[in-house]
Amino acid sequence: MNGLGELEAAVMDVLWQADEPLRVREVLNRLAGRTLAYTTVMTVLDNLHRKQWVLRDKSGKAYHYRPAGSREELVARTLRRMLETSLQPDVVLLHFARSASDRELAVLRQVLEERSDRR
Template identity: 45%
Template sequence: MVRKRAQKLGDLERAVLEVLWGLSPLQRATVRDVHTALSADRAIAYTTVMTVLERLARKDLVDQHRDGRAYSYRAAATRGEMTAEMMRATLDDFGSGDSPAALVAFVEDATAAEVAALREALARLGR
């Protein structure tokens, strides 16, 4: 799912999304699930996790589903989809006239695995 506009994410928002991206695509997590995962590495309040999930839902970055009295969540887009949208937004912010040059500069710094993935994707698009 492509977002209307890429969002800048804070460290905690990114950490919450990392937990959600670690789930299977159809699986949902409760605030408690996310809190348990995050609190393994940091001291964090349950209410803070709840606030971050609500904020991400308002930004349309997570899907929020009412499940009885509680909510469950899942990422609205894959990590790859969100990264692509942020790249598109960055290219738009700097003007479309320089997009080809920016893409070339990006590819020049890409690893061999990244170049191979780009070639494979371009080949699929060309079919």
């Protein structure tokens, strides 16, 4: 599954809050209240890069990491991938719709109406 673990989510929060790309050491220093090894944070960032949640650029010997998109964009992309890899995407959507809140259903209705109006 393309979801995030607790530490991955904490690292992403650090990156989303940053004004610029960060090196591993900078991410480590910003993970407040956690005692982690440098290599642990490096591995998490490598995993997030592999999952396409972060982009990295090499500067000298170090990589600088930044989010591959906003929180909302990346979550939506993950949901899209989950549907695309499901054997029964229609069943997944049915389960989601049945579990959706009134607010979520209102947003879905609005989008469906907008798409209908464009036709």
